[in-house]
């Protein structure tokens with residue numbers, strides 16, 4: 001596995017920013033530093049560490065599944081965000097809620113639990129490129145499902161499932177992975193209709209697969225919306241609780257440095273994932289869990305989140321305004337309603353890849369973007385588009401965003 005694992009592009013993208021302090025990075029997904037809740041966290045940590053008993057508990061190892069209060073608060077929060085669907089309390093049980101070291105760890109654990117080398121995961125085309133690294137490392141093959149404005153194209157999902165059935169590889173299919181809110185990289189969101197339709201299709205092919213096929217819903221950007229009304233999660237689809245792996249995070253909406261994430265798991269996966277988590281680290285760091293738990297209970301979380309959303313709305317606007325001003329007519333993009341990214345397409349003849357002349361010209365101007373090609377899974381049934389890029393407005397200031405886009409326009 002060590003020999004097989006390729007260097008994750010995320011490591012390179014983050015390192016180059018540290019090596020070139022003057023670089024305007026519109027690439028790696030750092031978040032907005034000025035909105036990190038420093039003063040509020042100081043107050044909560046002082047409270048916690050000001051009490052010997054609470055302080056000792058917070059500085060001690062915790063349990064494998066995570067802090068019980070945080071598990072309860074998390075399950076309740078997701079239920080509320082879903083509009084508390086009637087009669088479906090069972091979909092949001094604290095007992096099946098497991099705290100992880102960022103949702104990234106959960107992506108890894110769920111894949112480890114379900115996939116052997118040679119197995120197959122279906123992903124959006126394009127998808128979160130760091131997840132593709134997990135698949136590559138674990139020897140998991142992928143197929144891309146085309147996207148529409150409101151999530152994956154269900155017609156194409158059916159075609160892919162049918163072709164796997166025809167060539168006998170359906171028994172290797174384990175997961176459909178969707179980044180369902182303000183997707184990384186496209187910023188599109190998946191409607192409830194598409195989530196329900198996808199679950200229905202997966203069920204239909206389970207008999208031929210010989211086992212459950214799970215929908216892994218990655219809701220990392222769910223709370224970073226600044227326009228429109230977000231759809232409920234797949235957990236709100238009736239009868240879906242035994243097939244949905246719901247993943248969330250407190251990194252993006254609260255503080256990336258605390259790196260606390262979580263998953264709500266189907267019953268059947270709870271024991272395997274807890275065993276794997278036991279082998280990984282037998283529990284997420286306790287102190288950051290206590291901080292998140294107190295920030296939720298005290299209202300700091302909600303208050304800060306409103307600031308975070310306002311800030312990203314302004315930064316997204318700064319970016320798309322600058323794109324309108326500096327990029328040629330032939331460049332295309334959509335106005336994001338949340339998340340951290342703008343997905344931009346150049347004319348097809350422009351190669352935006354990491355080894356391209358274009359990438360080098362942009363980097364020579366001290367600007368970094370994520371080449372779109374990185375976000376496409378290796379899928380033998382189609383060529384990877386190479387003319388797109390992901391531009392993040394997460395970390396850069398508004399001035400840097402405007403200047404970065406101006407230089408990008410010059411390079412084009």
Ligand SMILES: Cc1ncc(COP(=O)(O)O)c(C=O)c1O
Nearest residue numbers: 102103104128184220249251261
């Ligand atoms: C779509 C998506 N999922 C998961 C993660 C992991 O975030 P964390 O481990 O901080 O929760 C990220 C981080 O960028 C992401 O973009």
